[in-house]
Amino acid sequence: MDFKFTPENLARINKEIAKYPLKKSAVMATLYIAQEQNGYISNEVIKEVAAILEMTSEEVLGVVTFYTMYYQKPMGKNHIQVCTNVSCMLRGGYDIWNLVKEKLGVDNMGVTSDGNFSLEEVECMGSCGTAPMLAVNEDYYENLTKEKVEEILKSLTPTLSKGEGVKL
């Protein structure tokens, strides 16, 4: 199935292009916009981004695979990232990781069967001073305890339609 940007998103992309002397430089921003619209970076997305920015599909794919924040498969509605790097680890980061893993029943880069949650073990997120931490989509949750994590997971469930969500 072809992928086309919405007119609003095309306008956003043009604003990004205007920041740079070459169109290609807008590729990272364009991929973010594409991911927002499509949920993930499909081959069709790559083709369309390449056409708009006058790049080859291979070049776009090269950018997509270089970074960890572009996903080539659909992730959960709530994408949960847990940092286990040193500063978090020293303050219980792995306990948080294991707890979330157990609650969701998926491992690293796994998606729950209902598509509501996905899990990712991430490197230092810049929250070392407020460790341990996790992020849900774009939001940081810091100074975590196991109790707080359970609350966060619970609070995410009502945003989903009936019958969805994690067993708590």
Added chain:
Amino acid sequence: MEKIVLPDIKDIHILDVYIQNGGYTAAKKAFSQSTDDIIDQVKKSGLRGRGGAAFYAGLKWSFMPKTTDKPKYLCVNGDESEPGSFKDRQIFERNPQQLIEGILITCYAIGAKIAYIYIRGEYHKWVKLMQKALDDAYAAGYIGEAMKEKFSTDFYCNIYIHKGAGAYICGEESSLMNSIEGQRGYPRVKPPFPAQNGLWGCPTTINNVETITNIPQIINKGWEWFSKIGEPKHPGTILFGVSGHVNKPGVYELPSGTLLTDIIYNYAGGVPGNKNILCVIPGGSSMPPLRGDQLEGVKMDAESLKAAGTSIGTGGIIVMDEDTDLVKVLARIAHFYHHESCGQCTPCREGTGWLEKILKRILAGNGSLSDIDLLVTVANQIEGNTICALGEAAAWPVRFMVARFRDYFEARVSKEVNLQVANKVHSMRHTAIPLADLKN
């Protein structure tokens, strides 16, 4: 004590409040002076980069060619992905207008018409906060063509945010430029250096967010004032991020040369349970770790830390108490560098994987004495043999941790050499040679 980068002024992040407190007067002052004068003042102030290498900011600016037909660029490095570092986000949140004013002055001094602030992708919130600050400053005429009128000057520049997407390596300056250009974020071979051949082949200066945020105060209060704060060879205040086993983790802005023990015990409230300190990494995970008994009298500035056998890095202080499993810590650090290696150089791509593998083996209780020397050998083969400094960043923690905690590591391995496993590591990742083939 005076704070330069994160002053204790309520709501200073709001443009009006910033202006009420003398905001944008430094830019006005700077635009009435020659660019050489500005560079000279920054040189004399002794300001050194806060992004890791502590390079002299004024000297770096002076490398920018004076006569060139090409456009010039400034990149402001807010990739902040070094484990243990969380200071630049404080500036985006608490004092973004001073960062913007610093960018205006820097652009003027080096002759750049465009500045890109590179902010790591995970910092969605801080990208938004910084964008809001930029929008406000644009609307009020402090950035862009309008600034000509605002400051009664011929000079103007534009400032844009470039959002990263999750790659530690993009904090390395040449990788950062490739990332902005829309390529894979591979570091470039140097020379040529960015001042000659940077963004799109044009002269470019790259500075850390904190470095630039110091500039307005240096211009306003004078280089002499700045040069007298803290240690003369590395003057000013530094944002120290303290994390790990302390009672009050967080960012503390303190004069350079503040005692490490003072930061840990007084500012960060000491170690929970009054435990002893086993190990401290003083400048982010890439820097050589210190033993708990090496901390006394160590001052936090580039020269003092060099003398103490380590490095200031990003000023991210990671504290580990006596109950910490150092093998686990080092294995986690090794995993990070393996994960973040861009893969261009064989010693880094393969070596970081080997380090992780050996450390995980020791962690699992299958290590042998020879593994400890093997770690050092692999680290030594990475160091100095790579395109960028991620090689050193991966090698240093291993080399120095093993050297400074040799007994600790020896106690964690069995005394007998396990040939079966040793062989596996010596061979390439996917092509283990059966032991039998090695015998003849």
